[in-house]
Each structure stands twice: as C-alpha cells, then as structure tokens.
Amino acid sequence: MSEITAQMVQRGRGPTAEEAARRRKLARDVRSARERLTSSTGLERAFDYELLRVYAQYRLGAFLPLVLLAFSIAAAAVFWVPVALSAAWCAGVLLVAGTVAALSRAFLRQDPEAISLRTSRRRVIVGELVQSTSWALLVLMLFRIDAANARTFVMFVLVIVAAVTTMLAATVPVAAYAGLLPLTAATASLLWLSREAESVLLIAMAVGAQLFFLALSKHLHTSTVAALQSRAEKDAIFGELEQAKANSDEARRRAEEANLAKSRFLATMSHELRTPLNAILGFSEVMKNEVFGPHAAPSYQEYSTDIHESGLHLLTLINEILDLSRIEAGRYELNxxxxxxxxxxxxxxxxxxxxxxxxxxxxxxxxxxxxxxxxxxxxxxxxxxxxxxxxxxxxxxxxxxxxxxxxxxxxxxxxxxxxxxxxxxxxxxxxxxxxxxxxxxxxxxxxxxxxxxxxxxxxxxxxxxxxxxxxxxxxxxxxxxxxxxxxxxVMDALPAVTGDGAAPPPRPVRAA
CATH class of the missing domain: 3.30.565.10 (Histidine kinase-like ATPase, C-terminal domain)
Known part of the structure; x- marks a missing residue:
C-alpha cells in the first residue's frame, strides 16, 4: 500500500498556493487573448476604451489653447489677406474644433459599457481629418500671395499644427495619420510656388519635422499602452490581494471556530476518558500487586501489569494533548x-x-x-x-x-x-x-x-x-x-547583613 504524503493530503484539501497562482495567471492570459481577438486594434477592450478616453481628455483640454492659436494666426494673416477672408477661415477652424470638443465631452459622459468603440474610433479619425483640413486651408488663403514671408508664415503654422495634432491624437495612431495627411500635403504644395533652393530646403525640413512628430506620437502611444498595462496589472494584483485577504479572514474565522470546537472536545473527552481510565489503573494495580491473593495463573499478573502500564501511557498521552492544546490556544497559565x-x-x-x-x-x-x-x-x-x-x-x-x-x-x-x-x-x-x-x-x-x-x-x-x-x-x-x-x-541574591544588624533593601530583579 502506497504511503500517503503531506502533499497528497494538501492536494486533497484543495489547490496549493502555487497552483492557485498559476491558474489565476492562466485565466488572465486567456481573458486577455480573447479580448485581443475581439478587438480591432489588437489590444484589450478596456485598453481601447482607455486610449479613446485619453484622446477625448486631450482634445477637450486643448480646445481653449487652439482657439487662441487660431485667433493669433488669423490676426497675423490680415497683413496679406482681407480681414473678412481671415475671419471666415478662423470661424471655420473654430467650428470644427468646437464640434470635436463637443463630441469628446459627450464621449466622456457616456457609460463605458454602452459605447461602440468602433463607431467612436471612426468619429475620431474623421474629426482629425476634417480639423486638419480646416487648418490646411490656410495655404489656399495665401496661395495667391507672392511674398516669401507669407509662405514662410504658412509653413511655420503648418509645422506647429502638425506637432499639436500628432501629440493630441497619439493615443489613436490611425487618427494621427489622418490628421497629419492634409497638413503634410499642404506643406508639400508650397513647392509649386517656390523655386529657390533655400525655400525648397525649408519646405523639405518642414515635411521632415512633421514626419518626426508622427514618429514621436508612435512612441507616446507605446508609452501610454505600457502605462495602461502596468495599471491593469496593479489593479489585478490589488484585486487578488483583496480576495486573498477575504479568504484569509474567512480561514482565520473557521480556524478560530475549529480551535474552539477542539478545546471543547478535549475538555469534554478528558473528563470522559479519565473517569474510566482511573478505574482501569486502580483495578489493574490491585490485580498486579495481588492484593486479594495470588493469581491462579502466572500469566494473569503479566496481563495486569501490561494493562496498568498501557493505562499510564494513555493517561500521559491525554495530559500531553491537553497541555499542548492549552499552550497553542494561549490558555496555559504560569504559576x-x-x-x-x-x-x-x-x-x-x-x-x-x-x-x-x-x-x-x-x-x-x-x-x-x-x-x-x-x-x-x-x-x-x-x-x-x-x-x-x-x-x-x-x-x-x-x-x-x-x-x-x-x-x-x-x-x-x-x-x-x-x-x-x-x-x-x-x-x-x-x-x-x-x-x-x-x-x-x-x-x-x-x-x-x-x-x-x-x-x-x-x-x-x-x-x-x-x-x-x-x-x-x-x-x-x-x-x-x-x-x-x-x-x-534571574533574581539577584539578597545582600549580606551588615555589622549593625540592619540589612539594606533587597535588590530588584536584574533587567534584561
């Protein structure tokens, strides 16, 4: 017959801590893989929502700065175009920016479970495309102006807007591409009006800067996803800790109940066992010592001796179990x-x-x-x-x-x-x-x-x-x-009595 080990007993009671941790990790991996398969971006659905939420917060927070930027550009453009044309361009930019901000506010107010992430992502892409197109119309407004400083001004504005757009839309990479496309096309269109080598070089540098901002937005997207994953893992760990604490409290409560039941059982059984055991010890001792006369058979004396010794061993065992139980329960009082x-x-x-x-x-x-x-x-x-x-x-x-x-x-x-x-x-x-x-x-x-x-x-x-x-x-x-x-x-010994018969007060117990 095979020997029953402690591991087998523990396995029979339930999974070990290592097995439970491995099962929880496997469950998280399966859930994560399932969410990735059902996601259009290859991330978990919670990450898709969080990335859109961060985009909406960025766009909503950048509305007022973009308004000030549009007013500043429109005010500077009056040096080359009529005020009405500059005001019309500014109104169009503000209308699109306000619409995007309103959609972002509505997204943040919706219940995350009721949001269609696919539809929201499409709105973000279209919104970035339209908003960048409204900014890029500045090229058409100054296209007929034959002034080098006007073209430089437009190129400078397009680079700034490209930087802002790619940073704000970094959490939705497709939207960043859509937002950068009109701005890059508008910047490249300036080559039709520029024949000087210096102007061509500046335009090329502007396009390169826009592409650099796009690469920078990719890094920002990667960092955001890593931060979300880290937060998700931390939340999962906190959840496991709370569950472990709840399980520990429940186990402690059950252990206290079991310990109380054990103490009651031992207190009852000690009395129930000692009463017949004392009778066994007493009668076996009488038989062993042949108090009422010798036994008819010598084996009876050996049997009575064995009975007496076994009874003493059982009494010792009962006393040891009771002592250990009181010690473990903290009820052993020292005299x-x-x-x-x-x-x-x-x-x-x-x-x-x-x-x-x-x-x-x-x-x-x-x-x-x-x-x-x-x-x-x-x-x-x-x-x-x-x-x-x-x-x-x-x-x-x-x-x-x-x-x-x-x-x-x-x-x-x-x-x-x-x-x-x-x-x-x-x-x-x-x-x-x-x-x-x-x-x-x-x-x-x-x-x-x-x-x-x-x-x-x-x-x-x-x-x-x-x-x-x-x-x-x-x-x-x-x-x-x-x-x-x-x-x-350790107690110090009392000091010796002095010559006059008086003894000084005893010394206190030595400190540790």
Missing part, C-alpha cells in the same frame, strides 16, 4: 515563583535515574553552584527537563553517557543543556521532530514508545517564559537540547 534551576534539574535527574540504570547509562553533571533563583513556573520547568531527559534516555544506546549542564548564558540568563551519545537526528528530520505528533525515522524503526508531543510542549513552555529553545544534532554525533531563560527572570 510563577522563585526556584533554583539546579535543584529542579537534580530532582528530575533523580527521578529518571532508574530508567537510565536499567539501560546501564550514566549521567555527567556540570552545574554552576552560584546560580541565583529563577522566577518561573516550577511545574512547567520540571516538565521541560523531564521531557528532555526522557528523550535522551530513550535514544541513547545502552552504556551511553548523558551530559547535563546548568549555568549562565552570555546575556545574563540561565540555561539547561542535555546532550546524549545517541545516533543523532538527520538535519532534514528536525522540522518533523519539532512538529506535533512528529517522530523521526529512528523512533519509527526502533518502535520507541512516544506520542511525538514532548519537544513541541517543551518549546511551547519555554516560549511562554520568554526563553529560547535550540536543538543541535548530527547523525552519529548525538543530540543536544539547550533551553535558555532570559536575564529578566
């Missing part, structure tokens, strides 16, 4: 008092001495006798030391040595170190050993009895004290567990 760390460690060593002696193991103690008292929960500290010593005895081979160290840390705190001469733990198995119900390959191969909760409980209790936990191990080099307590929990 702090002043204690001697070296004394607690010595008591724990004495309690575990019988188990170590059964495996012919020896203890080597290196304890600093000058350690002052520690402000901590004695029951929790005792459980920490017992769990560490129990693991060391369990995995140290017969005849091995266990080293216990108690002393000062470099920051002024106190530490407990337990090092064994066992086979060690591979580096890749340390996270497994530190997880709840996690057991290393050595424990599984040797069928060592245990729930896999000892080290997680130790780390949780040490964290509640604000201390540190460190596991050092290498294969065939043994394992060392170091537990540290912060300097803030």
């Amino acid at each position: 702090e008092e002043a204690l001697l760390l070296a004394y607690v460690v010595e008591e724990c060593r004495h309690m575990m001495a019988l188990r170590a002696r059964a495996k012919n193991q020896s203890f080597r103690e290196l304890v600093d006798p000058s350690l002052p008292r520690l402000f901590a929960d004695e029951r929790a500290v005792r459980q920490v030391v017992l769990n560490i010593l129990s693991n060391a005895i369990k995995f140290t081979p017969p005849g091995g040595e266990i080293t216990i160290k108690v002393g000062w840390t470099s920051s002024g705190g106190q530490y407990v170190s337990v090092r064994d001469t066992g086979p060690g733990i591979p580096e890749d198995e340390i996270p497994t050993v530190m997880s709840s119900f996690g057991r290393g390959s050595l424990a599984i191969k040797t069928a060592e009895q245990g729930s896999g909760l000892g080290l997680p409980i130790v780390k949780g209790l040490v964290d509640l004290h604000g201390g540190g936990f460190q596991l050092k191990s290498r294969p065939r080099e043994g394992t060392e567990v170091v537990v540290t307590f912060p300097a803030a929990r």
Whole structure:
C-alpha cells in the first residue's frame, strides 16, 4: 500500500498556493487573448476604451489653447489677406474644433459599457481629418500671395499644427495619420510656388519635422499602452490581494471556530476518558500487586501489569494533548515563583535515574553552584527537563553517557543543556521532530514508545517564559537540547547583613 504524503493530503484539501497562482495567471492570459481577438486594434477592450478616453481628455483640454492659436494666426494673416477672408477661415477652424470638443465631452459622459468603440474610433479619425483640413486651408488663403514671408508664415503654422495634432491624437495612431495627411500635403504644395533652393530646403525640413512628430506620437502611444498595462496589472494584483485577504479572514474565522470546537472536545473527552481510565489503573494495580491473593495463573499478573502500564501511557498521552492544546490556544497559565534551576534539574535527574540504570547509562553533571533563583513556573520547568531527559534516555544506546549542564548564558540568563551519545537526528528530520505528533525515522524503526508531543510542549513552555529553545544534532554525533531563560527572570541574591544588624533593601530583579 502506497504511503500517503503531506502533499497528497494538501492536494486533497484543495489547490496549493502555487497552483492557485498559476491558474489565476492562466485565466488572465486567456481573458486577455480573447479580448485581443475581439478587438480591432489588437489590444484589450478596456485598453481601447482607455486610449479613446485619453484622446477625448486631450482634445477637450486643448480646445481653449487652439482657439487662441487660431485667433493669433488669423490676426497675423490680415497683413496679406482681407480681414473678412481671415475671419471666415478662423470661424471655420473654430467650428470644427468646437464640434470635436463637443463630441469628446459627450464621449466622456457616456457609460463605458454602452459605447461602440468602433463607431467612436471612426468619429475620431474623421474629426482629425476634417480639423486638419480646416487648418490646411490656410495655404489656399495665401496661395495667391507672392511674398516669401507669407509662405514662410504658412509653413511655420503648418509645422506647429502638425506637432499639436500628432501629440493630441497619439493615443489613436490611425487618427494621427489622418490628421497629419492634409497638413503634410499642404506643406508639400508650397513647392509649386517656390523655386529657390533655400525655400525648397525649408519646405523639405518642414515635411521632415512633421514626419518626426508622427514618429514621436508612435512612441507616446507605446508609452501610454505600457502605462495602461502596468495599471491593469496593479489593479489585478490589488484585486487578488483583496480576495486573498477575504479568504484569509474567512480561514482565520473557521480556524478560530475549529480551535474552539477542539478545546471543547478535549475538555469534554478528558473528563470522559479519565473517569474510566482511573478505574482501569486502580483495578489493574490491585490485580498486579495481588492484593486479594495470588493469581491462579502466572500469566494473569503479566496481563495486569501490561494493562496498568498501557493505562499510564494513555493517561500521559491525554495530559500531553491537553497541555499542548492549552499552550497553542494561549490558555496555559504560569504559576510563577522563585526556584533554583539546579535543584529542579537534580530532582528530575533523580527521578529518571532508574530508567537510565536499567539501560546501564550514566549521567555527567556540570552545574554552576552560584546560580541565583529563577522566577518561573516550577511545574512547567520540571516538565521541560523531564521531557528532555526522557528523550535522551530513550535514544541513547545502552552504556551511553548523558551530559547535563546548568549555568549562565552570555546575556545574563540561565540555561539547561542535555546532550546524549545517541545516533543523532538527520538535519532534514528536525522540522518533523519539532512538529506535533512528529517522530523521526529512528523512533519509527526502533518502535520507541512516544506520542511525538514532548519537544513541541517543551518549546511551547519555554516560549511562554520568554526563553529560547535550540536543538543541535548530527547523525552519529548525538543530540543536544539547550533551553535558555532570559536575564529578566534571574533574581539577584539578597545582600549580606551588615555589622549593625540592619540589612539594606533587597535588590530588584536584574533587567534584561
């Protein structure tokens, strides 16, 4: 039968984070490709609308400057043509510019979902063509004027209008072409009236400048599209973050509900399990000790012993699960008092001495006798030391040595170190050993009895004290567990009594 891995369990619960991200990216790509196929410009529909919207904003904002430019050109043209003709040309330009501005305002006020992008784009192209043609009519107005400065003036105006047109219509490239075509044709028509080399060179430069403005508008269009894509990606990321936050809040709510249900279940089951378990332990102990007389068969005593030991193991497991549950839920309350760390460690060593002696193991103690008292929960500290010593005895081979160290840390705190001469733990198995119900390959191969909760409980209790936990191990080099307590929990010893019998006030707890 194949082994069920954590990846398979996770896959059964739903897609992983990487799979979900890949699916979202694939969905965006498919949606983008579909919109490009249905778009006449090869871009997404949202981009088509945004480009037209930017064009409308440009045209609407440039209306007043264009009015001033038309008035200025018309006023300057009266030096060569009659005022009525100049005013008529100016009125025509303003009429077309006003119509384009009005269409742009109407476009911006419409609902984006109700707009026909194809029709709007055609209106933009026709509007640019008509508007540029109205400006280019300036050539016909001054065509009969035989003055070099008049032709220079017209050429200068056409270059300015070409620059303005290509910049304003840059977001709609076809409209930029349509707007530049009449202006370029009008500029080239000046060659019919110019025979001097200098005039021909100026006209050629003017046409080249107009083409340069067209190339510049292409770059502006590319930059605008890139900015829209960047904004779309940013909006997509923000949307994903909001969705992830909503999912996280929902997951947190469910986790809190599950944690509350787990706590209620454990509180109920602990009572329901301990009641019959105490009866099993009591009766099995009576049978094991043959209180009411010897057994008829010797095997009955072995069975009662096995029942009693199994019951004790089950009771220990229940207590560990409850302790870990309270620690994870933040409901483990510390009953702090002043204690001697070296004394607690010595008591724990004495309690575990019988188990170590059964495996012919020896203890080597290196304890600093000058350690002052520690402000901590004695029951929790005792459980920490017992769990560490129990693991060391369990995995140290017969005849091995266990080293216990108690002393000062470099920051002024106190530490407990337990090092064994066992086979060690591979580096890749340390996270497994530190997880709840996690057991290393050595424990599984040797069928060592245990729930896999000892080290997680130790780390949780040490964290509640604000201390540190460190596991050092290498294969065939043994394992060392170091537990540290912060300097803030170390209490200075009371000062000696002075000669007059008066003692100074006690010193406060040493700061961290």
